[in-house]
Amino acid sequence: MILGASTFVEGVDNAFILILAFSFFFLIAITGLIIYFIWRYNNKRNPKATQIKDSISLELTWTIIPIFLVLGMFYYGYVGWIPMKRPPEEGLKVTANARMWSFSFQYENGRTSDKLYVPVDSAVIIRLNALDVLHSFYIPAFRVKEDMVPGLTNNRTWFEATKTGTYNLFCTEYCGLQHSYMLSEVVVMEKEEFKIWYEDTTAVAAVAPEGANMALLGRQLLQSKGCIACHSLDGRDLVGPTYKDAWGTMVNVVTDGQSRQVTYDDEYVIRSIYEPDYDIHEGYRPGQMLSYEGELSDQDIEMIIEFLKTLAP
Amino acid sequence: MSETNTTNQHVSFLKYQGKYKGLLGWILSTDHKRVGLLYLYTMLVFFSTAAILGLLMKLELIAPGMTIMGPQTYNAMFTVHGIIMIFIIVVPGLPAVFGNFFLPLMIGAKDVAFPRLNLLSWWVYVIGILTVLSSQFIGGWPDTGWTFYAPYSFRTPVNILPALFGAFILGFSSILTGINFIVTMHRMRCPGMTWFKMPLFPWTLYATAWIQVLATPVIGITLLLTVMERVMGVGIFNPAMGGDPILYQHLFWIYSHPAVYIMILPGMGVISEILPVFSRKRIYGYKAIVLSSLAIAFVGYFVWGHHMFTSGMSGRALYAFSFLTFLVAIPSAIKVFNWVSTMYKGSLNLQTPFYWAVSFIFVFMIGGLTGLVLGSLATNVHVHDTHFVVAHFHFIVFGGTGFSFMAALHYWFPKMFGRMYDRTWANTGWVIFFSGFLTLYLPMFYLGILGMPRRYYDYLPEFHGGNIISSLGAIAMIAGILIVFVNLIRSSRHGEKVTEKNPWGGRTLEWQTDTPPTLENWETEPTVTEQPYEYK
Numbered sequence: 001m002i003l004g005a006s007t008f009v010e011g012v013d014n015a016f017i018l019i020l021a022f023s024f025f026f027l028i029a030i031t032g033l034i035i036y037f038i039w040r041y042n043n044k045r046n047p048k049a050t051q052i053k054d055s056i057s058l059e060l061t062w063t064i065i066p067i068f069l070v071l072g073m074f075y076y077g078y079v080g081w082i083p084m085k086r087p088p089e090e091g092l093k094v095t096a097n098a099r100m101w102s103f104s105f106q107y108e109n110g111r112t113s114d115k116l117y118v119p120v121d122s123a124v125i126i127r128l129n130a131l132d133v134l135h136s137f138y139i140p141a142f143r144v145k146e147d148m149v150p151g152l153t154n155n156r157t158w159f160e161a162t163k164t165g166t167y168n169l170f171c172t173e174y175c176g177l178q179h180s181y182m183l184s185e186v187v188v189m190e191k192e193e194f195k196i197w198y199e200d201t202t203a204v205a206a207v208a209p210e211g212a213n214m215a216l217l218g219r220q221l222l223q224s225k226g227c228i229a230c231h232s233l234d235g236r237d238l239v240g241p242t243y244k245d246a247w248g249t250m251v252n253v254v255t256d257g258q259s260r261q262v263t264y265d266d267e268y269v270i271r272s273i274y275e276p277d278y279d280i281h282e283g284y285r286p287g288q289m290l291s292y293e294g295e296l297s298d299q300d301i302e303m304i305i306e307f308l309k310t311l312a313p
Numbered sequence: 314m315s316e317t318n319t320t321n322q323h324v325s326f327l328k329y330q331g332k333y334k335g336l337l338g339w340i341l342s343t344d345h346k347r348v349g350l351l352y353l354y355t356m357l358v359f360f361s362t363a364a365i366l367g368l369l370m371k372l373e374l375i376a377p378g379m380t381i382m383g384p385q386t387y388n389a390m391f392t393v394h395g396i397i398m399i400f401i402i403v404v405p406g407l408p409a410v411f412g413n414f415f416l417p418l419m420i421g422a423k424d425v426a427f428p429r430l431n432l433l434s435w436w437v438y439v440i441g442i443l444t445v446l447s448s449q450f451i452g453g454w455p456d457t458g459w460t461f462y463a464p465y466s467f468r469t470p471v472n473i474l475p476a477l478f479g480a481f482i483l484g485f486s487s488i489l490t491g492i493n494f495i496v497t498m499h500r501m502r503c504p505g506m507t508w509f510k511m512p513l514f515p516w517t518l519y520a521t522a523w524i525q526v527l528a529t530p531v532i533g534i535t536l537l538l539t540v541m542e543r544v545m546g547v548g549i550f551n552p553a554m555g556g557d558p559i560l561y562q563h564l565f566w567i568y569s570h571p572a573v574y575i576m577i578l579p580g581m582g583v584i585s586e587i588l589p590v591f592s593r594k595r596i597y598g599y600k601a602i603v604l605s606s607l608a609i610a611f612v613g614y615f616v617w618g619h620h621m622f623t624s625g626m627s628g629r630a631l632y633a634f635s636f637l638t639f640l641v642a643i644p645s646a647i648k649v650f651n652w653v654s655t656m657y658k659g660s661l662n663l664q665t666p667f668y669w670a671v672s673f674i675f676v677f678m679i680g681g682l683t684g685l686v687l688g689s690l691a692t693n694v695h696v697h698d699t700h701f702v703v704a705h706f707h708f709i710v711f712g713g714t715g716f717s718f719m720a721a722l723h724y725w726f727p728k729m730f731g732r733m734y735d736r737t738w739a740n741t742g743w744v745i746f747f748s749g750f751l752t753l754y755l756p757m758f759y760l761g762i763l764g765m766p767r768r769y770y771d772y773l774p775e776f777h778g779g780n781i782i783s784s785l786g787a788i789a790m791i792a793g794i795l796i797v798f799v800n801l802i803r804s805s806r807h808g809e810k811v812t813e814k815n816p817w818g819g820r821t822l823e824w825q826t827d828t829p830p831t832l833e834n835w836e837t838e839p840t841v842t843e844q845p846y847e848y849k
Contacts, residue, residue, distance in 0.1 A: 002763055008691075015691040023682035030653060031675055037656040038671070041592075042663055049593040049660040051848060059601045062650045063643060070639040070685070077689025078632055084694065085628045128625075133465040134558060136623065136698060140764025143695045145623045149559060150464060151552025155625045172698040174458050174768040176465055177384050181771065285470045 005163040005188065006142035011080030013143075018076050022069065084144070087158035091123030098128075098135035098148045098171065099290055101178035102226020111198065114224035116169060116186045118161055119194035125158045132290055136173035139186055147173055161188040177239055178229055218307030221300055225292070233311070239288055241281045247312035253279040269305055325731060325829040343428035344832060349414030350729070351435050356402055356410065357798070359442065363397035364794060366390045371753070371787035374780045377772055384770040388456040389471075391768060395459030396476055400483045401442055403714045404572055407579035408490055408525075409438070411721050412518045414729060416494060418823035418830060419512050421503025421839040426496040434489035441486060445479030448472065458768060460569075461536075463550035463561040467543055474540060481536045484529045487575075491525030494518050503822070505841035509603070512821045512845040513596065516603050517582030520610035524571045524578075528614070532568035535561070559624055566617035574613040576710055578606055580717030581648055584670050587724050588652050589846040590819045591667040592659030596846045598651035605644035612641045622693045631690060638688035645681050649674060664817070665739040669720035672747050676712030680705060683758065700769075701761020704754045712750065719743075722801065727816045731829040732808035738800040746793025752786025821845050 004013065040046065094116065095106040105116045118124045128137055130148035137157060138145040146157040171182040189197065222228050222243075230239035241251075250261045251268070255278065262268050262279060271278055273296060276289035296304075326346045333341050339351060370390050373380045382390075413431065417424050425431050448454055452472025457465055466473055498519050502511065539561070541547050548554030550561040581602075589596040596602065618626070618634030652674055661667065683705045686692045696702065727733050756779040761767075765776045772780065815824040822841070826834055 012691045012695055015689050016686070016695075019682075019685050019689060019692060023685065027678055027682060030649065030678060033653055034656065034671060034674065037653070037659075038661060038663070041656065041659050041661050043593070043660040046658070046660050049848060050658040051595055052597065052654075052658060054598050054600070058654075059598055059647070059651075063647055066643055066646045067640075070642055073685055073689055074636055074639045077635060077691045077693070080691025081694060084691075133468055134462060138698075138764070138766065140695070143691075145694050145697055147624050149552075149625050151555075151557070152559070152625055168764065168773065170764065170766050172766040174388075174462070174465070176456070176469065177388065179388075180384070180766075180769040183773075287468065287470060 003141045003167075004143070005161055005165065005167060006139075006144065007160045007162060008080070008084055008143045009141075009162075011083065015073070015076040015080045019073050022073065084157070087125050087156060088123045091125045091158065092118065093125050093127065094118075095127045095129055096137055096148070097131060098137070098182075099131040099226065100133065100176055100288070101171070101182035101229045103137075103169065103171070103182070103184045104225060107198065109198065111200075112224065114226065115184055117194065117197055118186060118188055119191045120161050120164050120188050122191065123158060123160050125156060128155045128157060129153070133175050134173045135171045135175050135182070138170045138172040139167055140170070141167040142186070145172060161186070164188045164190060181229055214303045214306040215310050216307070218303035218305070221296070221304055222307065225296065230289070240284055243308055243311050245311065245313040247308045249313065252282040254282060255279050266305055269308065270301055273301060273304075323827075323831055325827070326832050327731070327829055329832050341432070343424070343432045345413050345417050345424045345428065345431060346729075346830060348431050348435055349410050349412075352405065352409040352413065352438070355435075355439065355442070356406070359397050359401050361794075361798070363394050363402065364791065366394040366397075368787050368791050370394065371784040373770070374772070375784040376781075377774055377777060379771075385456065387770040388458075388768070389454035392455050392458050392476075396445060396455070396480065398710075399459055399572075400480050401438075401445075403576045403710055404487060405438065405483075405490070406576065406714055407583065407718060407721065408494065408518055408521055408575075409435075410718075411514070411583070411725065412490070412494060412579065415725060415823050416497060416515055416518055417501070418826060418834055419515050419821050420498065420501060420506055421822050421835070421841065422497065422501040423833045423835065425493050426500055427493050430489055431493055434486045434493070437482060437489065438486040441479050441482035443479075444482055445476050447479075448475040451475055460565060461539060462565075463539070463542075463556070463558045464552060466539065467551045467553075474543060477536045477540050481533055481540075484533050484536075487525045488529050491522040491529075494522040495526065498522075503839050503841060509600070510841055510844055513585035513599070513602055513606075514579070514582035517578040517585075517606050520606045521575050521578045524575050524610055524613070528568045528571040528575075531564060532572075535564040535568070538564075559621070559626055562621050562624055563617070563626075566620045567614075570617040570620065571610075571613045573706075573709065574609055576714045578609060580673070580714045581606065581645075583717040583721045583724070584652060584673055585648075586819075586821065587666050587670040587720055588655045589848070590724075590817050591662045591664060591670070592656050593662065593818070593848050594655060594659040594846075595844070595848055596651070597654035597657075598647075599844065599846070601647055602651055605647045608644045609641065612637065612644075616641055619688055619693070622690060623697045635688055635690050635693075639685070642681060642685060642688070645677075649678060649681075662817075665734075665736060665743060666720050666724035666817075668740065668743050669716055669723060672743070673713065673716040673720060676708050676716060676750070680708030680712050683708065695764075696761050698767055699761035700757040700765045700767055703767045704757030704761060707754050707757075712754075719746075719797065724817070725823075726801065726804075727811040728823060728828055728830070730805045730808070731811055732804055732806075733811050733816070734800050734804035734808050738796060742793050742796035742800060744793075746790055746797060749786050749788070749790030749793050753783050753790050754786070756780070756783040756786070820847060 093108055097104045104112055104114055106112050128146055128148040130150040135148040137148055142159045144157055144159050165188055167186045169184045169186050232238050232242045235242050235244040246264050249264050251264050253262055274291055274293045277286045280286050326344055331338055339347055373382055373387055455473040455476040456471055457469055457473055538549055542549055542551055548556045550556040550558055552558060585602055616638045618630055619638045622631055760776055760779040765772055811828055814828055822839055
């Protein structure tokens with residue numbers, strides 16, 4: 001039907017084809033009948049109507065036959081769906097964190113990423129974790145979808161990809177202003193390739209190697225943590241203030257209801273990341289950003305600051 | 314009706330002079346026909362507003378990226394579009410307009426059982442609308458979607474309280490109308506009209522009224538709890554305070570799913586009136602249609618979970634809900650079979666109401682059959698919360714309720730206004746509307762199967778093609794609506810005069826009274842001896 005790349009595709013598509021075939025058959029048959037009746041029994045061709053008595057046996061026929069048909073559809077829908085609800089015990093375990101408006105994925109060895117990297121032909125069990133409001137985890141090519149509910153900690157879904165490639169991953173539960181930009185990708189790799197990626201600890205953000213380009217790592221962090229969904233790099237005004245030409249300038253903020261001016265410096269950036277509602281940048285709304293306490297280390301923020309310096313006016 | 318004097322008895326309800334003159338004579342009238350028209354005019358204004366919002370959204374989606382508005386405006390638009398269309402148009406819709414106007418006429422009564430309560434329900438309705446509209450002045454338009462899902466509805470910086478309160482008040486209007494209709498049908502049928510001699514539109518109103526009375530309080534409670542949560546922070550739905558967002562979804566859909574049947578059942582009633590009249594033939598399967606209406610109203614209470622297949626609720630509950638959802642499809646199928654059989658060997662009078670009725674069957678079938686895709690667990694997971702759902706419920710709610718509303722308007726128009734519309738323009742409007750409708754919504758099924766989520770301000774380039782076609786369809790459909798409305802509004806004042814009682818040759822009682830009806834409908838109380846729709 002459309003691009004399919006997981007073990008669920010066959011069951012789902014079978015149910016689709018069955019229901020659609022049935023639907024098209026009935027739609028065409030009944031519409032055809034209506035058009036035929038309009039042609040055959042319009043009052044020019046058929047000036048006198050023939051009155052017909054009700055028939056209980058006919059009513060029962062078109063009640064009972066459809067009952068069996070829909071029960072068949074129910075059954076196929078059930079069969080295609082039940083594997084989704086039965087994740088295997090063993091498999092790659094990944095925690096998907098969703099917040100307004102980005103995904104991030106955390107692996108058991110501590111590696112994090114803004115895209116979901118998985119090996120082909122292996123079970124991947126996703127723990128669904130929403131930090132603020134409802135989101136939904138949807139990979140059309142895998143026929144997988146499950147809501148991410150804040151407070152519901154044991155919610156899981158799983159899949160087994162069957163083809164390598166890159167596939168869309170959407171948030172399908174409306175989650176506010178930038179909902180339509182809350183998307184990511186699933187990258188399905190060969191097992192060996194995945195292993196190399198997975199064990200590449202130099203990319204683990206928390207450990208910056210000696211002599212690494214701090215600013216570049218900072219930029220990658222802004223990307224992978226979803227910061228740039230709300231704070232643009234090019235001066236566009238999104239949900240929050242842009243990073244462009246910001247470093248070192250004086251910023252008008254509201255603190256505890258009092259307007260004041262602060263310098264866009266280390267102290268201001270660190271506080272804004274850990275306590276987003278402490279200083280409200282004038283012209284922007286409070287309550288939009290969650291604290292990144294525990295998610296970004298001091299060294300992470302150091303890298304981000306190095307990058308922000310490169311954007312200074 | 315103590316203010317009635319003898320001189321008013323033979324004057325049309327449009328012209329008689331009661332205690333008040335002019336506008337007051339309308340907004341303070343307890344005459345069921347005037348109340349029905351008050352609803353009609355109010356809905357005309359708000360339907361047009363919400364339809365224009367819909368058009369603007371489709372124009373935004375004609376190309377990826379920002380086209381004519383920003384995301385906040387877009388999100389507010391689909392929210393307000395939904396709130397107006399659901400709570401102000403389709404839920405009250407047919408019962409409030411045509412139920413008020415024609416229920417007493419069709420059962421041979423002088424008015425509804427509680428005329429003052431009836432006027433009150435219009436006033437409550439208007440107060441509800443004004444409360445919703447006050448959002449604009451108190452904190453900005455809501456941006457949560459018409460479903461107000463927790464916990465976003467607690468986090469959004471805009472003030473959603475006016476919209477919640479407004480919807481709560483509108484619910485009261487719905488309950489009052491429901492109670493009024495139930496009592497009217499129990500107590501005021503004319504001599505000889507037993508339950509099974511009652512026409513089918515009143516029957517569907519009866520089934521609807523029970524849903525209105527029994528299900529609406531649930532949404533009232535839910536909305537009040539949400540208000541309490543937002544104002545006092547009681548922590549029922551908000552996980553940040555220990556609440557459960559899935560509980561909100563359950564409560565919301567326990568009402569909002571039966572509400573879908575509030576919307577569609579009266580539409581089915583209208584089609585069951587029109588088809589026999591324009592086929593010159595008795596309706597096929599009268600009792601089957603009555604029983605299937607009651608069955609829909611009953612089973613409709615137990616299927617709300619199919620809105621929540623991916624919400625994270627327990628798997629066992631899910632397949633029970635899927636199973637029941639498939640069962641609720643059966644009564645609708647029975648109706649379609651009976652309608653088509655009614656046309657068999659009839660003598661079809663191809664007029665505008667008939668065209669609307671037949672196109673209703675077509676779009677309703679598409680809506681119903683795609684409902685099977687959504688009822689089945691495996692396929693639901695794929696298309697849940699995508700454009701497929703948007704297309705499906707527009708086929709049911711707009712295709713079903715909207716087409717039957719248009720059919721009803723063109724069918725009863727001469728009786729209501731004593732004038733006839735221009736039939737050529739009416740048919741032209743129908744063709745353009747119908748083709749625009751299909752062009753607008755059919756591509757959305759395809760977009761949904763490709764995986765385009767709903768409530769999307771912007772989209773990936775691969776979804777562009779379907780969106781272009783859909784947006785062009787929206788423009789055509791709005792043109793069709795415009796033609797239909799201009800024709801009807803113009804004809805209500807300047808159309809060709811109709812004085813005969815029964816221009817379509819109908820068999821039900823409303824066609825035996827004057828055109829337009831007089832204040833108390835009947836000079837002598839009618840009696841009924843045979844089934845409705847007994848063509849010889």
